[in-house]
Amino acid sequence: MTQTITPELKRWIVQQARAGCAPQDVLAAMRQAGWTEGVALRAMEEALEEHVGMLPARALSEVPTRPRIDLSGSPRALDLGDRTVRVLLTLQRPRLVVLADVLSAQECDALMEAAAPRLKRSRTVQTATGGEELNPDRTSDGMFFRRGETPLIQRIEARLSRLVQWPVEHGEGLQVLRYVPGAQYKPHYDYFDPAAPGTARILQRGGQRVATIVIYLNDPEGGGGTTFPDVGLEVYPQRGHAVFFAYDHPDPGTQTLHGGAPVLRGEKWVATKWLRERPFQP
Numbered sequence: 001m002t003q004t005i006t007p008e009l010k011r012w013i014v015q016q017a018r019a020g021c022a023p024q025d026v027l028a029a030m031r032q033a034g035w036t037e038g039v040a041l042r043a044m045e046e047a048l049e050e051h052v053g054m055l056p057a058r059a060l061s062e063v064p065t066r067p068r069i070d071l072s073g074s075p076r077a078l079d080l081g082d083r084t085v086r087v088l089l090t091l092q093r094p095r096l097v098v099l100a101d102v103l104s105a106q107e108c109d110a111l112m113e114a115a116a117p118r119l120k121r122s123r124t125v126q127t128a129t130g131g132e133e134l135n136p137d138r139t140s141d142g143m144f145f146r147r148g149e150t151p152l153i154q155r156i157e158a159r160l161s162r163l164v165q166w167p168v169e170h171g172e173g174l175q176v177l178r179y180v181p182g183a184q185y186k187p188h189y190d191y192f193d194p195a196a197p198g199t200a201r202i203l204q205r206g207g208q209r210v211a212t213i214v215i216y217l218n219d220p221e222g223g224g225g226t227t228f229p230d231v232g233l234e235v236y237p238q239r240g241h242a243v244f245f246a247y248d249h250p251d252p253g254t255q256t257l258h259g260g261a262p263v264l265r266g267e268k269w270v271a272t273k274w275l276r277e278r279p280f281q282p
């Protein structure tokens with residue numbers, strides 16, 4: 001059965017929020033009333049977004065509680081201190097922004113060069129056990145830089161932190177991936193499945209993942225787009241560009257299912273930054 005988000009439902013959600021009801025209590029009440037979690041979360045997001053949109057600008061200047069790119073005033077470019085990035089596209093659901101000029105060509109080259117000797121077949125964090133495993137759905141080679149490992153990494157981390165208004169300490173180490181022709185990363189969520197037995201252990205090191213930044217380091221000749229199947233979106237890799245997407249809750253309702261499509265010609269290199277709720281202990 002499809003459930004429809006009605007104006008009455010949204011009004012009710014706003015009333016609860018104004019009465020000081022905690023979001024998890026509103027969610028629990030909706031679930032009890034028969035709403036599925038994904039729809040309930042989407043209704044809450046939509047209702048509160050619309051409501052906040054009607055408040056005076058002053059009310060929006062509170063400290064962000066999630067990584068976000070401030071696009072108030074629809075800026076075409078964002079000054080990040082040492083670099084100006086351009087805003088190409090934004091989507092509300094999934095919450096997503098495509099950017100250009102996040103890294104210079106020289107920075108992309110330097111990252112690939114530093115990563116190359118350390119690449120190994122990618123492993124995936126297994127929520128079943130909390131350990132790491134080879135994953136047939138993910139046929140890239142990868143490596144992690146330690147946070148702050150080199151001056152280049154420090155510079156990139158500071159820039160990304162300013163971009164998404166989220167502390168450097170909440171980030172995992174920058175990961176570099178290389179895909180050769182045929183390699184791909186099948187559609188997945190970056191957050192850890194709350195229902196899986198190994199997740200509790202993973203969450204001890206900084207809580208959930210709440211947002212992802214994928215930066216393209218080169219121009220693959222064909223294929224290799226980052227796909228978002230729920231909304232039929234594909235971001236084509238271009239050197240120095242990036243896609244940011246955020247998921248406030250570890251739930252498919254965020255529509256952040258995404259994958260790296262198979263590379264058809266040439267290689268594809270990306271750098272991924274995953275952001276956690278809390279400081280991440282490497």
Ligand SMILES: O=C(O)CCC(=O)C(=O)O
Pocket residue numbers: 177185190212214224225226227258259260261270272
């Ligand atoms: O390679 C891509 O386009 C996506 C990478 C990705 O999903 C990830 O690193 O989590």
Ligand SMILES: [Fe+2]
Pocket residue numbers: 188189190212258
């Ligand atoms: Fe991912």
